[in-house]
Structure formats: structure tokens, C-alpha cells
Amino acid sequence: MKKIDLVEKEKQREDTGFGTTATSTSARLVNNEGNFNVKKIGQSFEARVNLYHKLITMSWAKFAVISLGFYLVVNLTFGILYYLIGIENLMGVNKDHGLSDFWEAFFFSSQTLTTVGYGRVSPVGYVTNIIASVEAFLGLLSFSILTGLLYGRFSKPIPRIRYSEKAIIAPYLDINGLMIRLANEKSNQLINVEASVIFSRNETIDGVVKRKYYGLDLERSKVKFFAMSWTLVHPITEKSVLFGETMESLQASDAEMLVTVEGTNDTFADPIYSRRSFLYNEIEFGKKFLPMTVPQEDYYLLDLNKLSDTENAKLN
Template sequence: MGSWDLLKADSYHYLVNMSWWRVALMTLFYFIVFNSLFATLYWIDLYQIGGVGPNPTWGDAFFFSIQTMATIGYGYYHPKGIYINSIVCVEAWLSFTFNAIFTGMIITKVQRPARLRHTMKFSEVATINKLSDIYTSQEINNLPDEYNGGYEKGHLGLSFRIINLRKRLFCMPDLRLMLLKRSGRNYVVHELEYEINRQVGRPRAEAQSKPHLQLPWTITHPINRTSPLFGKNLDDFVNGEYEVICVIDGVDELSSLNFQCRWSYIASEIYWDHIFVPMLSRDPQSGAFQIETNNLSKTVPINQAPLEEDSIELNESSSLLNLELL
């Protein structure tokens, strides 16, 4: 569908999503064409416009149209006859209508939080390894009845990270994780279970709360028997055209408007037997959390990973983001 067909089919969203330089050119074009049209109508009988002088020109009619459209009312030009007053009424009505439309469009463009998705950064890669903390339970792993569930290493998991680079908070964040894969000639979408960081102290039968979005999120999908990725390898990812899709919804604290950001990972962006480099530490002097934003997408092979995450120190030249948690 071309731009003109899209404009006719959904003009409001087309105009709202238009870039600012296109909006500026469109408003300038509308301003010139609109006033030129009515200037021509006024020019038919310029002598019914008071203040034009003995030798009126088309320019006098054009500037009279601008003053009428903008309701400036300097008092120099003024309509006198029935013909000019009729044209003034039509122009005033049309200019009021179009100005209201353009004003609403510009306010919507300024107010909407669409640009916030650029401050929500996803790691450029995802990892699959057996070092991720996975919550295990009786139902999934056939554990003894006395086992109440908990986080354990040694289970296969797919992980990626998210960070909010803006100090402004997002309210009521929600996350959806899906797997898109080819099935014959069609594509199938699977909803994926996930863990956000380590969440303890709440029964797993209840919906898990979302942690503070100012902290980096580590999203981990447990690859157990209920996962569509169970028993798959790298070749299956490539041949099946797998794509992991993450969607985050939230409410902007300032405007109280909803926003959404999306990211996806294909087979070439999923690193097997890798682990993410730690990016969160605490300043020993101020006690504030520090986030190494440059480490968001950094991974190392498992055989090169340190035994403890704290053994990776932050470089003095790195990009640090200080957080003050409420």
C-alpha cells in the first residue's frame, strides 16, 4: 500500500506518525494554498475591502486572507460588502476547522510516549546455557513431595537483558514472551514462560510481580519439558526459522499514556554456551547501585566465565548509570 492509499485509508494515524519535517512542509503548503485560494476570491472585488487604497493588488487580498485566517484583526483591512463578508464567513469557518485538526495532531505527536521505546534497551544477543538460575518445582521436574521449589543452576535456559536508560519511571510494566516458528507453510506462535531476575517469597501459583524497571532485567525462559524449545539445538533454530519475540507494555509516569516497545532474536543472535557479563554493582561509598550499560550485550563463553559474578570489576572509563531506588 502506497503513502497516498494509506492516507486515504487511515488519515489520522498517517498524519500522527508523519515525521516532523513532513508536518512542517505540509502545514506550510496548506497555509500558502489556503490563503492563495481565498485571496483569489477576494481579488474579484477588492474594492469591498476597506483600507486597500486606490490601486489594490492581489497581494492586498492575500494579506487580508492571512489576517482573516489568523483572526489577527489589526483594523487596517476590513470587509465592507455582502460578497466579501460572505467569503470571510466561509474562510473563518474553514480555518477554524483546519486549525483545530492540525493543533490536535501536533499535541498528539508531542504528548505520545512513542520515543520512549528508544530509551528501553534490549541486549543485542540472547544466550542459552546451563548456568542460568531456573526455578524448579514438583510439577515440572518430578521432584519429591517434600520439595517446595526454588532456584537452581544446571538447568537449560534462554536469557536476555533489558535496561531503562531514562531516569523517569515506567508504571505497571508488563512483559510478554513469544516464540515464532515455522510449521510447514505456516507460522505458529507459542507463549513462553519466563523469570525476571530472581523472585522469591511469593507462591508460584500467583502471578509474579514485575521488579523495579530502573534495575536491569534478566529475562530467562526455562527450557524444560513444557517449553517448545525442549530438545532443540542450533540447527533446529536455523531450520525452523525460530524467532523469540519480547513485548513490553507500560505507562509513562509523566504523561500517564501507554507505551510499548518490542525486540526479537533470531538464530544468529542467540549464543549457545555463553553467559552475560555482570552489569550491576554497588558503590561502596554512596551505596547507590551502578549499572555498567556498556555490558548490556557483552557475553563470554562459559569456559571463560568467572566463578563469581562479583569478580568482574567495572572499568573507570566505562559508562555508569547511578540509581537511587525509592
């Protein structure tokens, strides 16, 4: 019977997927950008490269540089090939405009790759036509892939949910509460937004340090409309795992708050997800958030610059 109780207790144990061995005293579980702070070794080549995912998720600036670089490298490669087999195999080359043989070959390559085909220059002979055919096929294939990547990047829902720089312990009713403020930075409408907060810390159990996770009950875990700011509040009652915690105790146990937010973008009916974590040194005691919504005559002004503004407050 005792073994059965232990099994049932283990089944009910709160876990985020990081396991009980994530006990580092310097590494956080989730980075501020929302990605998991995990690096893997022993992956297969395909899993390690994961080219499509990288091209979809990288910044627009990096994507533009890579796309332009690929275009230039392909044109340089085929331009060199045309130049090496002889510019005389490109009928219609006109040297009166001052372009060198190489640049004639390079620009013919760009016209072939994009299938523009102005018609002034055309390939002559089997070798030149075969190279031009291969380049045209590569161009069609490349631009098809690029179109798919562009669609994927534009259609991928990217939430712009901003979090307060610090989580705070503030007075709440006649007790205290853990508070985290967030707001939707975009102008799109989010509906049915739900949030959860998990408190994680190292605990010594039977002489072994393990990472434990506790789901924190929130005053309100779901809102129908996420139109303004939203302050997540966990009341620190005597039953709360945070009851009696201090800055020193949080640091000693390498405590971390894991926040997840999910909802629906009503523009495209797409689900959105966002994550953020707060380490023990990103939790402040004796603070309260200042208002960031200012009513105007015809609308409500939400000042995102005040998302993290706080003032001192006496704890209960």
C-alpha cells in the same frame, strides 16, 4: 470422545493472532519498531486513509511539515481568490511599502485565517466578505483540530523501552537459558511491568507446513519497579521447546521470538505497551551479557550504551 479431545486441544493451542498460515521464510511477524508486519488490501476508503491515526503516530518532523504545508496551501488558495476578484475589494491596501497586489492578498488571507484581524485591510462587497467569512470559519475549525491533534500527540504514552540487539543463549545455573535484556530509556518511572516471550516456528504437520507458537516460561515474568535493566531469562530444561535447538534448526524452521512488555507509567497512571521480535539470525549461542549498571557514591549509573554488550561464554 476423540473429537472432543481434539477440540479441547485446539482450544488450548497457543496463538498470537497471526494464525497457523504465517509460514513465510523471509518475512518476520513483528518489525523491530514494534508494529505488525502485515499489509492489508480490500479496505474501505476510511479504513485505508485513517487520517487521525496517521497524524497522531507520525514523526514530529513530518507532522510539522504537513501542518505548515496545509497553512501555506490554504493561504495561497484564498490569496489567489482575493487577487482574482480584485485588490480594490480590500479596503485599506497601501502600496507605499512595496508589496505587490498578490502579497497584499496573501497576507490578508493569513490574518483572516488566524482571526488576527489587524484592521488595516478589510473586505468590501458581498463576494469578498463571503470568502473572508468562509476562510475565518475554516481557520477556527482548522486550529481547533490542530489543537486536538497536538494534545493527542503530547498525551499519548510512548514507551521508550530499548531491547538488546540480539537474543542470546547463555549459561544459566547448571543449564543454559535464552536471555533478552531490556531497559527503560526515559527518566519516567515504570511500575508493575510484565513481560512474555513466545517462540514461533514452522512445523510440518500431516504433510502441511504450519506456524506454531509456544509460550516460554520465564524465570521472572513481572517486576514491581523497572528502575534498571531487566534480563528476561527462559531456562532451557528438557521440557523446553528450545531444548536441543541449534542455529541451523532455528533457521530451517524460520524461528522467531516475540517479546511483549506492558506496565504502568506512574507519572500519568497510563498503561504502556512495547513489542519486539528476534528472528533466528538475531539469536546468538555461547554469549553472556556484560554488566551495564555501575554503582556510584550517591547513585547507580545505568549505561544504556552497554545494553547489547556481550562476551563469549561456554555453554553447559
